[in-house]
Amino acid sequence: MTEEPTTDEQLAPRPGAEQAELAAEIRAERKRVTGGTPDDAHDVIIELDNVDVYYGDFHAVDSVTIPVREKEITAFIGPSGCGKSTVLRSINRMNDLIESARVEGRIAYHGVDLYGSGVDPVEVRRHIGMVFQKPNPFPKSIYDNIAFGPKIAGFKGDMDDLVESSLQRAALWDEVKDKLDESAFALSGGQQQRLCIARAIATSPDVLLMDEPASALDPIATLRIEDLMYELKQEYTIIIVTHNMQQAARVSDRTAFFSVDVNEGKRTGRLVEFTETAKLFTDPAEQETEDYITGRFG
């Protein structure tokens, strides 16, 4: 092209404080406009290193390595059965609840091996919360849905404050503040899902796992959840499993694409590509990724 696009090099501070300032301003502006492109300044908070998951003899997921960065949204996409939920559940040891499930390899959280001998899975789940596909509030009041977890965990602070701030963060407060005593089931599906997000953050986790959190919601409620995720990533690290590729493209900073190999009738999932979302959806490195995201299968 005759006109070169702006490159980082061009933005690199040249001698002179003014240019340096200008470059910083341009970068900040670009970050604002793009909603903050992922940069490697964010530390790795969760590290999946050669993770294999088995259900009994069945090798469900083969050798997955993904560094998850703090305060980013990482999306898992891929065809049904490739092991997205399986990998997600292994991150907060939800797989412990499935008797046949076994995890090999290393999953570290802030450098600590989550499957190490001294680690309490209940404690893990307090730091790494989970939101499910179908909104699953408890058959209790809106207030109690939020207060339940912290109460069990021995929360000693002001419960009213905690309930309010959790609902605020989940962008639900304004809609429910006058009916906190009403049953959670009286809320719409989208509101219930935001309640579940509020419940998940009430125990002050720093990572949120979401397994298709919007697939049961209508388009507007879906966009509200996506918008909420965008707000939440200021404070939390989010990993989302989604079948909606446009959703992964819209909300996430990085995307992991999984595929599944069929061998003698056995289906084993594996990671095909993990990269910045903008790169994955404009110029994926693997043909397999391209075939999947463009809707063409090999």
Added chain:
Amino acid sequence: MVDTHDLPQHNNIQTDLRHHYDDELEEIRTELVEFGTMVLTNVRHAGEVVTESILDQIDDVRQADKPINARYKALETKVFEILALQQPVARDLRFLVASTRILYELERSGDLAVNLVKQLDRLDGLPSDQQIRSMLAQLSQSAAKTFALGVEAIATMDPEIGIGAEAADEETDDLTADLYRLVTERQESLGLETSVALFRMGRFFERIADHGVNIAEDITFVATGAFPNED
């Protein structure tokens, strides 16, 4: 614990839907080649009219630009519709975005062909200076050749053409510089109006070649995800 392994498969439907999408994309590409050929034909014709001073064909070049403009609008609408309705990604997205740029480059080249013959019209014929005429003829050939690279790139989707295009364009640049020099030298005998018209012709030929280079480079971007000389 939710057991997800018996959820419905989501993928099968998509494959079928994409037949239509594939057809649409292929149609755009075929139409781009046709459109490019249409413009190339008029660019070549304009070059001939100008360098051989064929006054009675000036209007033919002008008329031929009308269907070019109409085709441009129709194709652009088609591309925007696919962008809006199909949520293209990866290579498909690069192709469609590049298509809008290529359409623009082609349409502009069509305008330049008209601008070329306008200069001839204004002069009421080319000066008889043989050296100038032969230099202009060479420039016209060279510009059309470079422009054709762009059309060839669309037809073949070959990224190599874009990688070599900038170098191929040097000849046109050199010839343009030569023409400028010669016209400057002979300014007095040519007269002001003729000199200006010749300068303009030189610039239009040069730009036509640039559009060809840009198109070829766009195709490199579609095929590889990066422009030539970009890391």
